[in-house]
Amino acid sequence: MATERGEYTIRHARKEDIDQISDLILRLKKLNEEFDPLYTVRHEAPEIVRKYVSESFDKEDVIMLVADSLGKIVGVIRSEIRSRIFYDPLISGVITDLYVLPSYRRKGVGEALVTSLIKILRSRGIGLVSAEFPPMNKIAVEFYTNMGFKPLLYVFFKEI
Amino acid sequence: MTPYIGSEGGGSISTDKWYALSLKLHRDYRGKIEIIPKVPVRSLEDFAIWYTPGVAEPSRAISKNPELSFTLTSRWNMLAVVTDGSRVLGLGNIGPEASYPVMEGKALLFKYLGGVDAIPMPIRARDREEFISIVKSIEPAFGGINLEDIESPKCFYILERLRKELSIPVWHDDQQGTATAILAGLINALKLVGKKISDVTIAFIGAGASNIAAANIVIKYGAKPGNIVLVDSKGILHSERDDIDKLMFENPWKYELAIKTNADHRKGGIREAMKGADVVIAASRPGPGVIKKEWVEEMGKDPIVFALANPVPEIWPWEAREAGAKIVATGRSDFPNQINNSLVFPSMFRGVLSVRAKAITDEMIITFAETLAGYAEKKGIREDYIIPAMEEWDAYIETALAVGLKAMELGINRITLSKEELLNDIRESILSSRAKYEALMKAGYIRSWW
Numbered sequence: 001m002a003t004e005r006g007e008y009t010i011r012h013a014r015k016e017d018i019d020q021i022s023d024l025i026l027r028l029k030k031l032n033e034e035f036d037p038l039y040t041v042r043h044e045a046p047e048i049v050r051k052y053v054s055e056s057f058d059k060e061d062v063i064m065l066v067a068d069s070l071g072k073i074v075g076v077i078r079s080e081i082r083s084r085i086f087y088d089p090l091i092s093g094v095i096t097d098l099y100v101l102p103s104y105r106r107k108g109v110g111e112a113l114v115t116s117l118i119k120i121l122r123s124r125g126i127g128l129v130s131a132e133f134p135p136m137n138k139i140a141v142e143f144y145t146n147m148g149f150k151p152l153l154y155v156f157f158k159e160i
Numbered sequence: 161m162t163p164y165i166g167s168e169g170g171g172s173i174s175t176d177k178w179y180a181l182s183l184k185l186h187r188d189y190r191g192k193i194e195i196i197p198k199v200p201v202r203s204l205e206d207f208a209i210w211y212t213p214g215v216a217e218p219s220r221a222i223s224k225n226p227e228l229s230f231t232l233t234s235r236w237n238m239l240a241v242v243t244d245g246s247r248v249l250g251l252g253n254i255g256p257e258a259s260y261p262v263m264e265g266k267a268l269l270f271k272y273l274g275g276v277d278a279i280p281m282p283i284r285a286r287d288r289e290e291f292i293s294i295v296k297s298i299e300p301a302f303g304g305i306n307l308e309d310i311e312s313p314k315c316f317y318i319l320e321r322l323r324k325e326l327s328i329p330v331w332h333d334d335q336q337g338t339a340t341a342i343l344a345g346l347i348n349a350l351k352l353v354g355k356k357i358s359d360v361t362i363a364f365i366g367a368g369a370s371n372i373a374a375a376n377i378v379i380k381y382g383a384k385p386g387n388i389v390l391v392d393s394k395g396i397l398h399s400e401r402d403d404i405d406k407l408m409f410e411n412p413w414k415y416e417l418a419i420k421t422n423a424d425h426r427k428g429g430i431r432e433a434m435k436g437a438d439v440v441i442a443a444s445r446p447g448p449g450v451i452k453k454e455w456v457e458e459m460g461k462d463p464i465v466f467a468l469a470n471p472v473p474e475i476w477p478w479e480a481r482e483a484g485a486k487i488v489a490t491g492r493s494d495f496p497n498q499i500n501n502s503l504v505f506p507s508m509f510r511g512v513l514s515v516r517a518k519a520i521t522d523e524m525i526i527t528f529a530e531t532l533a534g535y536a537e538k539k540g541i542r543e544d545y546i547i548p549a550m551e552e553w554d555a556y557i558e559t560a561l562a563v564g565l566k567a568m569e570l571g572i573n574r575i576t577l578s579k580e581e582l583l584n585d586i587r588e589s590i591l592s593s594r595a596k597y598e599a600l601m602k603a604g605y606i607r608s609w610w
Contacts, residue, residue: 027405030402030405031405031406034405034406034409034410101399101400102399102400102404102405102408102415102418102419103399103400103419105419138409139408139409
């Protein structure tokens with residue numbers, strides 16, 4: 001796939017990508033901080049993100065793909081396999097994190113990451129995919145809507 | 161015109177004198193403009209033509225074809241000077257009432273310099289959607305909209321929406337007026353140093369309304385986006401700056417530039433942005449000392465320095481010259497090369513209103529800037545003369561003509577005039593408004609009380 005700033009390929013994340021992936025996911029968490037004080041990123045977040053990314057490699061129910069442009073990680077998608085117990089279809093792949101570096105946006109990187117993830121989920125017999133993100137993120141709402149997703153679950157919060 | 165008198169310390173004593181005099185005279189004259197009819201009233205019987213019953217006929221005609229409102233009424237030459245008072249001069253968010261003197265002053269300039277009938281229109285609009293809705297609803301009364309003194313980034317959103325949604329020209333002077341004057345000055349400055357727009361590197365210091373607009377128009381004119389670096393209060397803009405995602409939501413216009421400019425991924429502050437640059441365009445905060453002499457020394461060969469903050473430029477012109485700047489421009493009338501939007505807005509609207517244009521496009525802005533630069537070039541450009549001064553009346557007529565012709569070439573005019581007809585219309589509008597004004601002064605109806 002060609003981009004203005006060179007080729008990129010979608011591939012599974014590798015352990016040597018941990019630093020770059022952690023940077024992207026930390027950026028994503030900091031972006032959420034803009035939306036609501038309840039998304040205030042904790043002081044220790046950088047270490048926590050690193051741990052979160054490292055541990056993802058050991059978990060069978062986590063799929064993590066990256067967009068690699070000449071050795072630079074320019075996008076990442078992370079998903080967890082979860083079971084819905086009451087409903088059919090029972091198993092869904094939940095996108096917990098999706099981030100693309102600004103200068104690689106609008107070139108189809110995000111779409112390619114989601115499409116590749118869906119292909120892997122299907123190959124494992126999974127027929128449902130979902131994404132979690134703050135409702136105020138209008139760009140994400142538009143992105144997933146354009147990819148055929150629809151809202152199916154509200155999660156409400158209240159400080160007590 | 162200028163809210164200060166030039167002197168080395170920024171002229172605070174003289175400025176205070178202007179403030180006191182201005183306040184007194186605003187009170188004495190009870191404002192600055194009034195509306196005077198332009199048709200003869202020979203006897204009260206003539207009201208049957210200008211008002212009922214006769215007036216029903218033009219109304220009937222317009223009801224069948226609303227476009228006739230541009231030929232049967234004063235709409236074609238009426239301009240609304242609209243603000244929410246959220247960023248007035250350097251005074252900040254002082255509200256719509258307090259912005260009235262500024263809008264009224266603008267209306268005075270529009271009439272005197274461009275023969276444009278401008279109505280001050282500060283509106284009480286809390287949010288941007290409300291603002292847009294109000295301006296849309298007054299469209300039938302006007303031939304154009306001049307937005308003024310609206311805070312950034314709200315001003316970008318409002319201009320973008322209104323440009324799309326109205327079928328009369330919408331202009332935000334703080335963005336486009338200043339950007340047009342910057343481009344005109346830059347065209348001539350580059351000629352003098354023998355550089356091409358497509359080759360130069362440009363550092364924009366400040367990323368507010370005028371510099372964002374200027375960066376965009378300079379790119380449209382042919383500068384390579386990658387050769388441009390913008391600096392805001394947090395430093396150089398680049399695509400991986402920590403606050404980049406925040407910008408995507410809060411200021412998409414700055415975000416766009418952050419992504420497409422700065423191909424070298426420069427990081428740092430003003431000094432790093434200026435290093436090796438051919439041109440610096442500063443519209444940031446009053447100096448002196450915002451730009452240091454050593455930083456000018458570190459620029460490329462024959463550097464061009466536009467230091468546009470008022471009342472005191474980011475660097476004094478003599479300091480910039482001592483540091484090797486080949487050409488220096490400021491926002492001040494008491495120094496050479498004043499980058500002044502008063503050279504732009506009166507004749508921009510004169511030209512578009514005369515052909516009843518539906519918009520002011522970026523091509524028209526570039527045409528205007530090229531014509532303004534061309535005017536100075538014909539007279540002979542020098543390091544201290546890259547852009548005409550306000551006294552050069554012909555410049556208003558030439559630029560208005562060029563922009564009116566361009567609108568017709570683009571097919572966004574409502575009426576078609578030959579070049580001669582357009583020139584006559586422009587000249588007549590500008591000269592007659594001044595002649596009437598002078599006649600009123602001569603007859604003692606407008607008197608000088610100070």
